[in-house]
Amino acid sequence: MRIVLLGSPGSGKGTQAIRIKKKFGIPHISTGDIFRDNIERNTTIGMEAKSYISKGLLVPDSVTIQIVENRLAEDDCKDGFLLDGFPRNLPQAEVLDKGLEKTGKKLDAVVNLDVTDEIIIKRMANRRICSSCGESYNLLFSKPAADGICDKCGGKLYIREDDKPETVVNRLSVYRNQTFPLVEYYNKKGILITVNGEDSADKTFLDILSSLERLP
Numbered sequence: 001m002r003i004v005l006l007g008s009p010g011s012g013k014g015t016q017a018i019r020i021k022k023k024f025g026i027p028h029i030s031t032g033d034i035f036r037d038n039i040e041r042n043t044t045i046g047m048e049a050k051s052y053i054s055k056g057l058l059v060p061d062s063v064t065i066q067i068v069e070n071r072l073a074e075d076d077c078k079d080g081f082l083l084d085g086f087p088r089n090l091p092q093a094e095v096l097d098k099g100l101e102k103t104g105k106k107l108d109a110v111v112n113l114d115v116t117d118e119i120i121i122k123r124m125a126n127r128r129i130c131s132s133c134g135e136s137y138n139l140l141f142s143k144p145a146a147d148g149i150c151d152k153c154g155g156k157l158y159i160r161e162d163d164k165p166e167t168v169v170n171r172l173s174v175y176r177n178q179t180f181p182l183v184e185y186y187n188k189k190g191i192l193i194t195v196n197g198e199d200s201a202d203k204t205f206l207d208i209l210s211s212l213e214r215l216p
Helices: 015-024 031-040 044-053 063-071 090-102 118-126 167-179 182-190 201-213
Strands: 002-007 027-028 081-084 109-114 128-129 135-138 192-196
Touching: 002 182, 015 027, 015 081, 015 182, 015 201, 027 031, 027 063, 031 044, 063 118, 081 182, 090 182, 109 182, 109 201, 118 128, 118 135, 118 167, 128 182, 135 201, 182 192, 192 201
Parallel strands: 002 081, 002 109, 027 081, 109 192
Antiparallel strands: 128 135
């Protein structure tokens, strides 16, 4: 199964990606995770990505495409994958389609998580990350046992720069302008699945599975 996961920042893609990966036994390829790993290791590409991400802007296509193409060429992607955070715009989508066509493959489905901006801003303002182990929490529905302290390692929790309300508003604007047109693009191809991302994580996942089963 070759799937693309669409949704604005904070729509719950990370939660659903874990479930989809486990259900279908495919690798979860998150451009966000790749960039954060490079930022933590202070690589050249990581520093370049950070200059954009910290302002709520998208990393340039040339950098993103190179990273994703290299990842899809690895052996564990032979029988399928779940792309999260790529493609983000029409040029990236076209590059992905052409790359798959060269190997005689194509996308099976594009899952779009639909969540209003108001809910997104509230969710992300309440997200916290452990400074030691990277564990993620949300004060709305997955609070740590002790305020500001990670349950797993006891590290201090913090709010990322790109989760702060002023940055989130900018990220949502960028998403609407550049990524949302992909909904139309994939809808025309007949592989788009739109589900309500404001439901519980369990309900959303069941809706995703039900929709995938109905694909031709």
